[in-house]
Amino acid sequence: MVMAESTDKAAYLTSTMMKMTGACLGIFFLLACGCLLYCTIRKRRIILLKEQNFQKNGGLLLDQIASRRGVPAEIFKEEYLKRATENFDENHVIGEGGFGMVYRGVLHDNRVVAIKKPKIMDQSQISQFVNEIHILLQISHPNVVKLLGCCLETEVPLLVYEFISNGTLFQHIHREQNRPFISWENRLRIATETAGALAHLHSHSIPVLHRDMKSANILLDNNHIAKVSDFGASRFVPSDQTQMTALVQGTFGYLDPECLHTGQLTDKSDVYSFGIVLVELLTGEKPLSLDRPEVHKSLAMYFISSLRENRLFQILENGIVNETNNAQVRAVAELARKCLKVKGEDRPTMKEVEDELIRLGNFQELPRVVQQNYEETEPLLDETSNYSI
Incomplete structure (x- = not known):
C-alpha cells in the first residue's frame, strides 16, 4: 500500500516536472522567438536607416x-x-x-x-x-x-x-609644437605648389573656388610638399558665371575685403587669401595679432604700411633674406602686394601668380625691383570689423 502511494506520488511529481519543463520550454521558445523578431526588426531598421543616410549623404550622386x-x-x-x-x-x-x-x-x-x-x-x-x-x-x-x-x-x-604626416603650414610658420624653421627655398616652393593647386581649381572644366584658403589648410608631408585641404566651404562656379553672391565665409585675417563689403565672391577672393599666406611666409607673422599696434592688428595692413614706409626688410622673419636672394624676396613681396589689392579686378589670376613664382624660383639673376607706389591701397583692408561667417 505504501509502495503504491509512493509510486503514484513519484508519477505525479514526474508529470508535474514534465509539465513545468514543457511550460518553461514554451516560455523560453516564445522569448527566443520574440528576441529573434526584435533583433530582425531592429536589424532591418538599422539597414533601412543606413540606406536612407547613404542617399541623404549623396550616395547616389x-x-x-x-x-x-x-x-x-x-x-x-x-x-x-x-x-x-x-x-x-x-x-x-x-x-x-x-x-x-x-x-x-x-x-x-x-x-x-x-x-x-x-x-x-x-x-x-x-x-x-x-x-x-x-x-x-x-x-x-x-x-x-x-x-x-x-x-x-x-x-x-x-x-x-x-594621411599627410607633417602637420600644417601654419604650425611650421608659427613654430607650433616645436616645428623646425623652414628655409626660404622651401617656402618659395610651397608657395608655388599651393598657387599651382589653386590655379588648377580655377581652371577646372567647372571652376572651383576654395573660399577658405589659409596656411592652416595647407598640409605638409615629410618632404615639405604642399597639399591643399579642407574643401567644405568650396563651390563650383559655372564657366558663364564670373561671380556669385554668397554668405561671407572664411577665416578672419584671410577674408577678401571686397567680398566682405559687396557679398560678391570671385576667384580673386582666393587670390587675396593666398596673398596673406605669402605674407605669412615672408614675415612669420599671424594674420591677426593683438601683439601688434591697434592699426596693424591685420597682417595685410601691417604689411602694406611697411612697404609704403620702405620697411620690408625690417618685418621679414629672421633667416629669410640673405645676399643671394635679396631681389627674389623683394619680388615675392611685390607679388603679395598685388594679390592684396583692394579691388579684385586689379589682382592677378592664380595662374599668373603661379607663373611668376615659377619664374622667380628658377631665375638665376633677377633685375633690380623698382620701388612701387603703395598709396593706392586703401583703409578698406581693415578686416577687424564684426561680420557673420
Missing part, C-alpha cells in the same frame, strides 16, 4: 560621378573605421576644428589614413561634407589632398583622406 568619370571611391563601413581608430579613441586625434575631429587610422591593408568625423550633426554640416566629397572626387592634382573614400551610412558622412 557619388555613384553617378564614379560611373560617369570612372572615379575610384571606396565606401567604408562605420564599424571598419571604428576598428581603424580604436573606436575613435582620443589618442588617435590629429586635428580639430569647428566642423569636428580628424583621426589617424590604420586600415587592414596597413594604409595610414586621416578620417574626418563631425562633432555636430545638422543639415548645414551634412551639406558641407557632401559638397567636399563631390568636389574632391572630381579634382586630381598632386598638391591637393586626396580623398580615398567615405562612409555614408552614418548620419553625417565620415571622410577618409590620404
